């Protein structure tokens with residue numbers, strides 16, 4: 001006992017001195033920083049703030065119009081860029097392509113693309129870039145269409161009735177698309193209905209739990225979380241998803257082996273689902289890596305697309321004249337409801353695309369992304385950011401800054417994406433899918449699937465709402481969420 005206390009004291013002192021030495025090159029960086037408190041840095045600014053106020057605080061800092069701003073939390077140094085040029089420089093640099101463990105640890109999917117460390121990511125991204133190629137996405141169009149038709153049928157119960165929250169239906173549709181294109185689950189098979197429901201609840205529970213932890217300060221004692229009932233339900237949901245993926249992987253492996261032996265391709269779907277692409281490359285990934293990759297694609301693709309589309313439907317219900325313009329365009333390119341959906345005619349839906357982009361500008365589903373320097377990085381001549389510094393890239397602030405978007409930056413205006421206006425802006429002023437080599441691998445998948453759902457819903461129904469644009473409020477959890485529900489009313493659209 002007599003020795004333990006001095007020993008602990010020595011370890012604490014040693015750790016403190018080590019942290020100071022480590023932090024020194026970062027602290028002396030010549031970058032402006034708001035006033036801070038010794039030891040804890042800027043932690044007091046965020047502690048106790050709800051997720052809506054955190055967004056407002058970030059906007060307040062961003063309005064300071066500096067190129068870079070420096071923050072620190074104990075010995076963690078973070079830098080936030082303030083101009084599109086700086087966003088571009090950071091997101092393009094190989095030196096900054098690491099993901100900070102502290103920001104992505106809660107996902108617990110360290111082998112998946114979203115959270116993996118640089119070297120593993122570099123190897124795996126090459127493989128998956130091929131999986132998301134245009135010909136594969138084209139083969140997914142019938143699945144997108146089937147899921148979109150299904151959501152329209154299910155929505156009929158709300159016809160001419162009260163306002164309802166459109167979000168759960170969109171989430172289920174988006175989940176079915178992802179499960180079908182990554183795991184080969186057939187959307188309209190009755191026996192899959194219960195499984196879709198279970199996955200829906202399990203994924204949502206895991207996402208909600210991570211979001212609730214994510215917004216606790218970085219020093220939140222996660223060990224305390226283990227003592228809460230939420231943790232056990234979180235664990236149960238995560239285990240369900242893991243076991244489910246294991247089962248599907250084994251089933252698909254058997255199917256592929258059988259078809260290999262019999263050279264009978266009939267059992268394989270006509271589209272190139274992600275799991276089959278992985279399994280056909282025997283030995284490239286371990287089983288653990290496979291389910292973490294597939295679960296990452298599911299997690300990264302499902303909630304983002306569904307949330308974006310829920311916002312988009314709400315904006316269209318609020319701005320009925322914009323909705324009408326989208327419908328006019330649809331009627332021109334898809335004159336009948338059975339006009340086939342192809343890459344070519346989806347590409348012609350240019351006004352719809354502007355509406356989706358404006359939705360992602362006003363409400364970028366991934367409001368913040370993080371990077372970490374893997375080695376010293378000269379961000380501008382003479383200013384070298386040392387290894388181990390975290391970059392906080394606040395996309396939400398960038399998208400709403402008056403400096404880049406003008407006095408009407410907070411208003412919803414799809415014409416912001418007219419080609420002549422786009423040409424006037426720096427390419428990194430609008431980055432809802434991030435930027436550079438480590439950007440969103442699923443952005444084309446997202447655009448095609450969202451366009452298909454919008455197309456089918458607007459062909460069938462007219463949307464309205466009593467909600468007012470100016471009264472909408474957002475909060476930043478894991479993704480950017482509307483505070484409240486996406487309430488809309490629908491009526492049958494008469495053919496025009």
Ligand code: HEM
Pocket residue numbers: 113114115125296297298300301302304305308360364365366368369370432433434438439440441442443445446
């Ligand atoms: C509106 C829809 C979507 C938005 C706004 C979005 C946004 C983003 C953003 C901002 C990132 C960068 C995250 C970071 O660096 O921390 C990202 C990464 C990623 N997204 Fe998406 N995403 C969407 C849809 C999808 C879809 C549909 C898929 C898959 C089917 C997908 C799969 C991924 C993956 C795997 C990554 C990690 C990529 C890497 O690090 O190499 N996303 N997404």
